Amino acid sequence: MPALFLIMNPGITESQVADARSSLGVDRIVEMPEALAALWSQIPADLPAIGRFLQPLRAWLQDSASPGDYVLIQGDFGACYLLVNFALSSGLVPVYSTSCREAVENHQPDGTVEISHKFRHRLFRRYGA
Numbered sequence: 163m164p165a166l167f168l169i170m171n172p173g174i175t176e177s178q179v180a181d182a183r184s185s186l187g188v189d190r191i192v193e194m195p196e197a198l199a200a201l202w203s204q205i206p207a208d209l210p211a212i213g214r215f216l217q218p219l220r221a222w223l224q225d226s227a228s229p230g231d232y233v234l235i236q237g238d239f240g241a242c243y244l245l246v247n248f249a250l251s252s253g254l255v256p257v258y259s260t261s262c263r264e265a266v267e268n269h270q271p272d273g274t275v276e277i278s279h280k281f282r283h284r285l286f287r288r289y290g291a
Contacts, residue, residue, distance in 0.1 A: 165231045186257070220248050229253030246290075261281040
């Protein structure tokens with residue numbers, strides 16, 4: 163059975179875990195080591211190119227994942243693009259989580275409007291499909 167490797171912040175939700183097990187057929191979910199999670203959450207906005215910066219993540223996938231494993235990749239658009247391409251070239255299956263957003267408006271006594279959002283996982287979609 164394939165594994166699901168997580169490259170995302172924040173962590174995976176219970177509904178995503180349940181869906182990964184049922185729809186993707188994964189038997190284990192592998193979170194990034196703490197140092198890589200910190201790296202992924204703080205991609206410097208002033209770096210003109212991030213390929214070298216992401217090398218530790220590519221190395222982790224190369225050492226830990228096997229062809230046919232899934233990789234849930236969500237975050238910085240450019241970093242996602244680079245890691246999706248790496249995953250595809252390595253025989254991995256990159257996916258992302260789709261969600262439904264529910265917005266609630268609360269009109270305040272001072273005339274302002276406070277809006278809150280709830281996101282509910284719907285399904286995993288393969289990149290490029």
